[in-house]
Amino acid sequence: MKPAPFDYVAATDLSEALDALQEGGSDARVIAGGQSLVPMLNMRLARPATLVDITRIPELSRIEAKGDQIIIGAAVRQATLESWPDLADRLPLVRAAISWVGHTQLRNRGTVCGSVAHADPSAELPLCLLALGGTVTLRRRRKTRTVAARDFFQGMMSTDLAPGEMITSVSIPARKQGTGYAFREVARRHGDFAIVACAAIARPDGSSTLTVGGVADTPQTLDLPADTTGRDDRLNEFAWHLQARDDLHATARYRRDLVRRLGRTTLKEALSCRD
Incomplete structure (x- = not known):
């Protein structure tokens, strides 16, 4: 099958992406890896009027260590996190889990935050985020909020993400000595x-x-x-x-x-x- 018609916005900065999401409201969706969304589009289980591509936004493609927190941007691919040199030392639980996330081809395209947004109860990355007490940063045009993972996941493939809002990053506490x-x-x-x-x-x-x-x-x-x-x-x-x-x-x-x-x-x- 083919997806229903939609408008496509290839955003080059965060403001452009947030403006497109604000204008699209509940009929707009973010796409980065597309490993969950594209099959849903093809089967017409999802029919967004607008797709906002965030893969060209440099600030969303970074992994940063800030104090005892590891910040993973919304466009960071799972394979990129898997090959991050500090992963085993800073996030050993994620290092143990990430090879179980799909297959190599899927990890090369799928994003960390995309898995979090999809909220499949069988997915490994949401499990690790919740187990480690991580948080999700959500942005809309005029507001930023941070939600604990335990509050973000509300049910099977159901989250606290509101229309016009997108995940910009997740924050995961780094390894603690003696743990x-x-x-x-x-x-x-x-x-x-x-x-x-x-x-x-x-x-x-x-x-x-x-x-x-x-x-x-x-x-x-x-x-x-x-x-x-x-x-x-x-x-x-x-x-x-x-x-x-x-x-x-x-x-x-x-x-x-x-x-x-x-x-x-x-x-x-x-x-x-x-x-």
Whole structure:
């Protein structure tokens, strides 16, 4: 199929992009990598009147370290982040997860912020952003606001993004000394959407968090104390709380078992990686 007709704006600066989005309102969409949007256009599941291309805007194509935050612009491709020299040192959780994001061809075109905006509950980058306590910076013509990832993701492919607004960057806290990070995933094939994905963070005091994607409508987090007594019971209760459903890829029971087993393994790995 072919997409419905639309106007195309190849913005060369942020002001031009924001003006086009303001004028288009709810009928305007941003395109950068297009790995999610283009198939939706072709199947006519999305029918925007205007597409605003942001790939020619230099300020949106940067990865910057500012203090303890890593700022990733809206036009930064996943492959660019994957090859960033400081990734393993500054964002070890993202480094562990990013090779699971689609396949090489998709990462060469897809953007980090595009995955965040799409908000697929099985996607790895939104999971990491939420697990690490990251934020999303949103701009419109006369207003900028910053939203915590836990508030930005509102449901399956549903976010706090308003008409006339675009993501300009995401900010992710860098690695903290003495903290361990681990990521594990089960998918039908490497690079497919996760059946269950787990991101674990173990702190110096022994407390930890486990964030799980692929089960609920948004990634969900379990906080665990340093005392490991009853940890398996907590994982079991957490798995039931996620209310997994049967679908084409896995049964609810299989997903619950994965949350328990994969979660336990991921937490142990994070605890062993503390430095």
